Amino acid sequence: MGASKARFFLGQGFSLQHWSVLQQGLQEIAQNYDVVKTEKSSFGIRYVVDGKLTTPKQRIVSIRTVWFIEHGETVPYFVTAYPQESKDD
Numbered sequence: 175m176g177a178s179k180a181r182f183f184l185g186q187g188f189s190l191q192h193w194s195v196l197q198q199g200l201q202e203i204a205q206n207y208d209v210v211k212t213e214k215s216s217f218g219i220r221y222v223v224d225g226k227l228t229t230p231k232q233r234i235v236s237i238r239t240v241w242f243i244e245h246g247e248t249v250p251y252f253v254t255a256y257p258q259e260s261k262d263d
Contacts (some may be wrong), residue, residue: 175207179254179255179256179257182256182257183196186229186231186233186235187229187230187231188230189206189230194251199227199228200227200239200252201236202225202227202237203223203224203226203237203255204223204225204239204241204243204250207223207224207225207226207238208223208232209222209223210222210223210224217242217244217245218243218245218247219242219243220240220242220253221240221241221242221243221250222238222239222240223238223239223240223241224236224237224238224239224258225237225239231261235257236257236259237255237257237258238255238256238257238258238260239252239254239255240252240253240254240255241253242251245252254261
């Protein structure tokens, strides 16, 4: 994780010891929100999914997640996630 992303997620109450809490939240975004952008490349397809994440501090934050499916594969893998300004802010 980049330093600024790490500071953001740690500041929201996520921790290295309980990394699966963040993992679960990011997977829920991928499962429950619509893809907002796709990009095809010679390696596969990149998917951008924006959603809301409830933090351990009980805040709801807007997060952009990025996932990738390589050609010949069916399961996406996680690339990155970062905070996004909410449209209602």
